[in-house]
Amino acid sequence: MEQLVEDIARGNVTEVKAVLASIAAALAVYQLILIVVGYGKVRPPFLSAGAAAWTHRASGDAIVVLVVAVGLGCLGYFGLDDDGAVHAITGAALVVVLAAKIAVLRWFHGLGRFLPVLGTLVFLLLAVTWLTSAGHFLATGES
Amino acid sequence: MRRPPAAVQMLGSLLVALAIVLVVVAVVSARLGPGGGVDREDRAKERQQQREDVLKEREKRLKDLRDDG
Numbered sequence: 001m002e003q004l005v006e007d008i009a010r011g012n013v014t015e016v017k018a019v020l021a022s023i024a025a026a027l028a029v030y031q032l033i034l035i036v037v038g039y040g041k042v043r044p045p046f047l048s049a050g051a052a053a054w055t056h057r058a059s060g061d062a063i064v065v066l067v068v069a070v071g072l073g074c075l076g077y078f079g080l081d082d083d084g085a086v087h088a089i090t091g092a093a094l095v096v097v098l099a100a101k102i103a104v105l106r107w108f109h110g111l112g113r114f115l116p117v118l119g120t121l122v123f124l125l126l127a128v129t130w131l132t133s134a135g136h137f138l139a140t141g142e143s
Numbered sequence: 144m145r146r147p148p149a150a151v152q153m154l155g156s157l158l159v160a161l162a163i164v165l166v167v168v169a170v171v172s173a174r175l176g177p178g179g180g181v182d183r184e185d186r187a188k189e190r191q192q193q194r195e196d197v198l199k200e201r202e203k204r205l206k207d208l209r210d211d212g
Contacts, residue, residue: 019171026167031158051152059160137173 001076014137017070021134024066025057028126035060035119049053064098067126071095074133087132094125 009016012084036042042098071091080088104111146152 018147019168022171023164023167026163027160030163045146047152047156048149051149051156054153055160057158058157062160068200106177111172138171 005073005077007068009073013073017073018134020066021130022138024070025064025126025130025134027066028123031056031059031063031119032123035116039116063126064102065096067094084132087129090125090129090132094118094129096123097121097125097133 005013034052034056037044037047037055038049040049042111043049044075097118101115101122104115104118148157
């Protein structure tokens with residue numbers, strides 16, 4: 001697995017991970033703006049709630065792919081060590097909450113009232129996971 | 144101001160997402176600098192050294208725990 005990840009990233013695993021995780025984090029900020037419009041809390045003249053919600057879902061699908069790819073690469077290449085405990089815990093929690101949110105969206109519609117809470121949790125966990133890895137790497141150059 | 148058609152709104156908001164992706168790739172790549180010439184052997188040695196350090200640290204902790212007990 002380690003060799004496969006290294007081959008895919010052409011030896012720049014940390015750098016590729018930093019770019020992909022940063023894209024996911026930036027899109028997550030955009031997601032917040034879109035869903036605020038989607039719920040009608042803000043009504044810009046150029047974007048309807050329906051269009052904002054549609055883009056929120058499309059962008060969210062892209063974020064899920066990025067999170068899964070980065071998570072698998074991270075786990076396969078770096079594994080689990082004591083130094084990255086916070087990153088590992090928030091990363092695992094992010095996957096769990098993201099899976100719960102998708103489950104509510106797809107199958108458990110009755111729990112839809114929890115979507116804003118789950119979405120906020122996903123954003124916060126993604127932010128902390130990014131800060132403790134890619135953000136730290138970009139700020140200090142240490143992986 | 145009249146709202147544009149729904150398809151235009153969707154396309155526009157998707158293009159904003161695409162622009163965000165492109166800006167992030169450009170900014171992060173610029174921050175990282177050129178990486179195409181990374182020496183794999185150097186990287187592998189660095190990883191091996193990190194692993195050995197972690198193992199040594201764990202062994203030291205285990206020894207300390209045994210000594211305390």
